[in-house]
Each structure stands twice: as C-alpha cells, then as structure tokens.
Amino acid sequence: MARPTLRKPAIIFVTAFIVCIAGWGAWRAVTWFTQREPAPMDTGAMRGVIIASPALALPAFQLTDGNNRAYTNEQLKNHWTLIYFGYTHCPDICPTTLQTLAKVTAQLSDTQRNDTQVLFISLDPKRDSSAIIKDYVAHFDASFTAASAPATALHVLTEPLGVIYEFEGDTNKPDYTLNHYGAVFIMDPQARLRAYILPPHEAPRVLEAYTKIRVYYGGHS
Amino acid sequence: MKFSIPLGLFLFLQATAIHAALECREAWLREPPPNASVLAGYAKLINTGTSPLIINAINVAHFERAEIHRTEISGGMTRMVSVEHLTIAPDTPAVLEPGGMHLMLFHPRRTLRAGEKSTWYFTTNQGPQRCTAMIEK
Numbered sequence A: 001m002a003r004p005t006l007r008k009p010a011i012i013f014v015t016a017f018i019v020c021i022a023g024w025g026a027w028r029a030v031t032w033f034t035q036r037e038p039a040p041m042d043t044g045a046m047r048g049v050i051i052a053s054p055a056l057a058l059p060a061f062q063l064t065d066g067n068n069r070a071y072t073n074e075q076l077k078n079h080w081t082l083i084y085f086g087y088t089h090c091p092d093i094c095p096t097t098l099q100t101l102a103k104v105t106a107q108l109s110d111t112q113r114n115d116t117q118v119l120f121i122s123l124d125p126k127r128d129s130s131a132i133i134k135d136y137v138a139h140f141d142a143s144f145t146a147a148s149a150p151a152t153a154l155h156v157l158t159e160p161l162g163v164i165y166e167f168e169g170d171t172n173k174p175d176y177t178l179n180h181y182g183a184v185f186i187m188d189p190q191a192r193l194r195a196y197i198l199p200p201h202e203a204p205r206v207l208e209a210y211t212k213i214r215v216y217y218g219g220h221s
Numbered sequence B: 001m002k003f004s005i006p007l008g009l010f011l012f013l014q015a016t017a018i019h020a021a022l023e024c025r026e027a028w029l030r031e032p033p034p035n036a037s038v039l040a041g042y043a044k045l046i047n048t049g050t051s052p053l054i055i056n057a058i059n060v061a062h063f064e065r066a067e068i069h070r071t072e073i074s075g076g077m078t079r080m081v082s083v084e085h086l087t088i089a090p091d092t093p094a095v096l097e098p099g100g101m102h103l104m105l106f107h108p109r110r111t112l113r114a115g116e117k118s119t120w121y122f123t124t125n126q127g128p129q130r131c132t133a134m135i136e137k
C-alpha cells in the first residue's frame, strides 16, 4: 500500500525535472539562435553605408525631448530609430537632411513607418530650447522627435557614436555655426547602433539601406 | 516701414545701372522652419556674357544680410565655408543647391511663407543684376 503512493510523486517529480531541463535547453537554443550575431550584412553597391557588427549597445544617456520629458535609452527600444545630429540655426545641410528623412519615411510601408522613429538631436543647447526643437522638427514631419541636452550629457551619446562637432565663430554672438558629423545613425529595437549612413544623403539610397538593414537584422519586412 | 538711405541709394543705382550678364534660373528658398534666423537660397547662376563675372556682394529683400557659402562634406563631417567672391566663367554655370553652395540669408525681417517671392540683388564686377526667387515648401 505504501510503496505505490511513494513512487507516484517520485515519477511526477522526475518527469517535471526532465521537462524543465528540456524546456530550459530549448529556450537557450531559441535565444542563441535568435540573438546570435549574423554575418555582417553585405552592403553591396550602397555607398557610405557602414554596418556595426556586432551592434553597439549605448551607455545610459539622458536627453530632454521637445516636450521637456526625459529621453533615454528606453525611448529607443521596441522600434527602429534614425538619428541625425545638427542644430536649428543650420541653414543648408540640416533642413536638407530632415527633408530627405521625411521623404524616406513617407515611402515606407505602413508597418515599417509605424515602428520607425526619426530623432533629431541638437548639438546647440544654448540656442535650441525644447520648444524650439519641437517646432523645428514638426515643420518637416509631425511624427519626428527632437531632443537635446547640455554638452556633458550629449557627450555620453556623441562619444560612442563618433559624432565630432565644433563651434565656429563667437558663441556669444547670435550667428555662430557648427561644423558637425553628418551621418544618419540607424538604431535597432534593442536601442543599439546597427548602422550609419554617411552624407550626402540622397533619399533613394537612405531608403534602400534602411529597409535592407531592417529586413536583414530585424526579420521585419 | 523703415527704408535706410544706403538701401535706397543701392536700389536707385540698381535701377539706373547697366545690368551684368548674369542670369538666374530656378531660384528658390525653402519655407523657413519656425523661428529660423538663417535660411539658404538656391539657384543656377549663368554668365551669359563673354568675360568672367564676379559676384562681390548680395542684398536680399526681407533679410538683414546675405552671403555666399559652400557646404563642404568630407569624411562624414559637414562644415560651411564663406565664398567671398564668386567667379562665374561664361561656359560654366554656378550651381547653388542643397548640401552644396548656397546663398546664406541672415535674419528675416518678417515671417516668409511658401508661395511668396524674394528678390536678390547682386553686385558684380560688371554692375548690378537682380533675380527673383520663389519660396517653396
């Protein structure tokens, strides 16, 4: 009478143990398979498209967006992001690039557009307040986001991304300019740098590079 | 409306002088983003004469100041350099286009909207010339 009642829980226990081990193994296999770094995407004939392989995770940064809210690594997650650094007192290259990005996003499929964010980061916090950058990017596309921060906080982001910039002219007068790195950075849904595109930015090339990178690294279409 | 004596004199000279062999095609500027204090103007500048034409200065209606600049892109860096005197050869038009050479317009005196016009007054080695640019979306 006693022996069967002892053996039954033992069988259940052993079975549960095996199921757990198998499940854990399967889960590890799936994560290994999905998170392993694929071979770097072949950029073929696309000029000035540089793939980060492996993807580069960013240190914890904090900027302030156009609505005066914190913009951190969290805001880059769960969607793709195209980042362009500039300043609003930039008459030629910055509006040209933002207009190009507006053209690019307009040509994406609905699915792609819904998980694509364009982020403009001002390197000129002295002149570019939250309100100014908000209105500025909205002029190009209502869906665009803008952010900025004091130089030390910007540095946390610009340093790993290699965004060099220098002020030209007297920064105490209104008309100084910025010489700045003009790449468009492609961030993946894990908030990591996946690629960047060097200027000059023609809309067809940016569109082709961005959609191919998404397909290759994201499994999205 | 305030009308300065130098500008008045300038416009008078513009109206009376022999005009330079300078033709301006597809002149446009982008509709200014909100609060914009600087804008870029673009055009194709053609020397229709037989000798080199040098643009020495530009005045633009609705703006405090105008200069010719060139955006230079090298190794991913973008910078603007000022072009003090722009020489246009008879057979080689100067192309002012986004991401390249442009008219840099400082401090609009009022808000400009797409569909409006902006007049550019050039001072050249051959005398003055003007051209009309469209403000585009």
Ligand SMILES: [Cu+2]
Residues within 6 Å of the ligand: A091, A092, B069, B070, B080, B102, B103, B104
């Ligand atoms: Cu300029």
